Amino acid sequence: MRQYILRRLGGMAIVMFVVATIVFVIVRVIPGDPAAIMLGPDATGADIAALRERLGLNEPLPVQYAIFLARTAVGDLGQSIFLNRPVLQAIAERAEPTLCLTLIAITIALLIGLPAGIVSAVNRGRLADQVALAMAMLLASMPAFWLGLIFIQRFSVDLGWFPVAGYGEPGASFLERMRHLLLPAIVLGLNSSALITRFTRASMLDVLGEDYIRTGRSKGLGEPVVVMKHALRNALIPILTVIGLTMALLLGGAVVTETVFSLPGVGNLVVSAVLRRDYPVIQGALIVIAALYVLVNLAIDLLYLLIDPRVRY
Amino acid sequence: MSAPSESVAALSGARLWAILRQRKAVLLGLAILAAIVLLAVFAPYVTPYEPNRMRISQRMRPPSAQNWFGTDEFGRDIFTRVIYGGRISLLAGALTVLVACVSGTVLGVLAGFFKRIDGVISRIIDAMMAFPDILLAIALVAVLRPSLANVVIALGIVYTPRVARVVRAATLVIRELPFVEAARALGVPTWRIILRHVLRNLASPIIVQGTFVFAYAILAEAGLSFLGTGVSPETPTWGTIIAAGQQYARQADWIMIFPGLAIVLSVLSLQLVGDTLRDILDPKLRKDL
Numbered sequence: 312m313r314q315y316i317l318r319r320l321g322g323m324a325i326v327m328f329v330v331a332t333i334v335f336v337i338v339r340v341i342p343g344d345p346a347a348i349m350l351g352p353d354a355t356g357a358d359i360a361a362l363r364e365r366l367g368l369n370e371p372l373p374v375q376y377a378i379f380l381a382r383t384a385v386g387d388l389g390q391s392i393f394l395n396r397p398v399l400q401a402i403a404e405r406a407e408p409t410l411c412l413t414l415i416a417i418t419i420a421l422l423i424g425l426p427a428g429i430v431s432a433v434n435r436g437r438l439a440d441q442v443a444l445a446m447a448m449l450l451a452s453m454p455a456f457w458l459g460l461i462f463i464q465r466f467s468v469d470l471g472w473f474p475v476a477g478y479g480e481p482g483a484s485f486l487e488r489m490r491h492l493l494l495p496a497i498v499l500g501l502n503s504s505a506l507i508t509r510f511t512r513a514s515m516l517d518v519l520g521e522d523y524i525r526t527g528r529s530k531g532l533g534e535p536v537v538v539m540k541h542a543l544r545n546a547l548i549p550i551l552t553v554i555g556l557t558m559a560l561l562l563g564g565a566v567v568t569e570t571v572f573s574l575p576g577v578g579n580l581v582v583s584a585v586l587r588r589d590y591p592v593i594q595g596a597l598i599v600i601a602a603l604y605v606l607v608n609l610a611i612d613l614l615y616l617l618i619d620p621r622v623r624y
Numbered sequence: 625m626s627a628p629s630e631s632v633a634a635l636s637g638a639r640l641w642a643i644l645r646q647r648k649a650v651l652l653g654l655a656i657l658a659a660i661v662l663l664a665v666f667a668p669y670v671t672p673y674e675p676n677r678m679r680i681s682q683r684m685r686p687p688s689a690q691n692w693f694g695t696d697e698f699g700r701d702i703f704t705r706v707i708y709g710g711r712i713s714l715l716a717g718a719l720t721v722l723v724a725c726v727s728g729t730v731l732g733v734l735a736g737f738f739k740r741i742d743g744v745i746s747r748i749i750d751a752m753m754a755f756p757d758i759l760l761a762i763a764l765v766a767v768l769r770p771s772l773a774n775v776v777i778a779l780g781i782v783y784t785p786r787v788a789r790v791v792r793a794a795t796l797v798i799r800e801l802p803f804v805e806a807a808r809a810l811g812v813p814t815w816r817i818i819l820r821h822v823l824r825n826l827a828s829p830i831i832v833q834g835t836f837v838f839a840y841a842i843l844a845e846a847g848l849s850f851l852g853t854g855v856s857p858e859t860p861t862w863g864t865i866i867a868a869g870q871q872y873a874r875q876a877d878w879i880m881i882f883p884g885l886a887i888v889l890s891v892l893s894l895q896l897v898g899d900t901l902r903d904i905l906d907p908k909l910r911k912d913l
Contacts (some may be wrong), residue, residue, distance in 0.1 A: 581759065
């Protein structure tokens with residue numbers, strides 16, 4: 312097992328190396344001088360020269376690449392041009408809303424997707440199945456930002472059930488901050504529950520066709536025991552994979568949802584960085600989020616080892 | 625000649641129609657999709673007003689017989705703008721499919737057919753898949769500068785790995801099939817085997833994946849436009865109309881509701897069609913129906 316973990320960590324390092332290379336290339340394909348673009352049309356020649364020097368843009372490309380990789384490897388993602396602080400610090404300061412939003416959203420997505428998928432599989436071909444699948448497809452077809460705007464209007468403005476936007480006053484308690492995350496998390500959770508519903512259904516259908524389920528039924532076990540104890544337990548294992556996929560969906564969804572709900576998270580930071588052409592922040596956020604995605608998927612693969620005795624690497 | 629999945633060409637029109645008739649939802653999806661595309665194509669003939677014609681006296685009027693979807697803050701007809709917006713949104717989606725399918729197919733076939741370069745291409749695909757779609761898209765548009773062409777390039781790059789992964793998997797199966805082996809034994813050049821035998825059998829997975837990419841691209845383009853990182857805010861797309869309407873949500877929520885519904889209907893019908901195509905073209909999945 313140790314060998315497997317080491318192999319996976321090695322694979323992860325390679326993927327992160329490629330991720331860093333892609334991010335490096337993205338900023339270098341800018342037509343024109345990146346320093347001039349970042350500073351805008353009002354910048355003086357001296358300002359542009361100073362920024363070029365600060366970003367190391369005067370070095371030959373292979374040297375820039377080597378310096379970029381070496382710094383990224385030790386967690387130095389550079390300095391934000393507009394926030395005047397290290398990119399990693401800027402991301403860390405904004406991490407709480409994004410991580411909490413993602414965690415609450417995935418909980419909501421599971422609370423909706425798992426039961427819907429089970430009901431759908433157990434009632435395959437019947438009305439409940441069709442309704443669950445139709446709902447899943449409808450939710451997946453809605454842009455999260457549009458759903459967010461409608462929910463803000465109905466549930467926050469009209470009914471006053473949730474705060475309209477923001478993350479509470481400065482110094483707000485943890486509970487108050489989480490209250491501000493509830494509506495955006497519901498929006499994101501609904502949006503991503505579709506994938507979990509469909510995957511749970513498919514996984515349950517696979518398991519419900521197994522011999523041991525037929526044996527359970529022929530032994531006279533009640534349907535709830537067969538479905539919840541024997542089928543679901545085994546169906547849950549492949550569902551773990553979809554949680555990893557949903558994480559990527561949620562991290563992407565958070566970028567737009569944070570903007571709609573004015574949440575001071577990493578997504579909002581990225582959008583502001585894009586509008587201000589703060590390339591070091593864009594680069595850093597891409598690397599951090601990709602690393603998070605790779606780590607979550609590694610954790611899920613390792614979780615298989617713990618929960619499924621059949622999995623041996 | 626056997627293939628991993630039933631090819632599109634092998635499906636007779638009568639059989640396809642028989643399958644489609646069993647699935648009323650798909651027919652509905654196809655009808656909605658056709659209606660949206662036709663409305664967008666023939667926009668000047670079907671819309672009652674000019675998309676940018678301002679009538680300040682008619683500003684923020686709710687839906688009525690004159691203005692089916694109401695009017696916006698400048699008195700412009702929302703129905704007209706949604707139809708015209710569909711032109712750009714659907715065009716962006718369709719061109720994204722083209723870019724992603726062409727580049728994804730090239731990468732996927734190269735990775736699947738030539739083991740020597742499979743490792744490198746597969747690692748690049750893995751790394752690209754580690755970025756959330758919209759995040760990578762806004763980063764790419766940010767460096768390329770916002771414009772319709774750059775949105776298409778960015779989304780095309782973002783969705784290339786999805787197509788490439790599916791094409792690679794299918795190519796790995798096809799390259800081991802007897803007819804490919806026979807062609808090799810007969811001395812048929814590799815490029816000819818790829819063009820004549822492999823690509824033809826890849827049509828099904830590419831069509832299915834292309835349909836889903838179309839749906840994702842419509843959502844992503846709307847997201848980019850909404851964030852102000854896509855096409856110019858003056859260009860009416862479903863995303864820019866929603867973005868402009870959000871500040872009037874309290875007084876005139878129809879400004880953002882109708883373009884959103886257009887997105888939902890398009891994406892929903894594409895997903896319905898994509899799901900059905902996958903079920904028809906991939907017999908392994910039929911048991912789950």
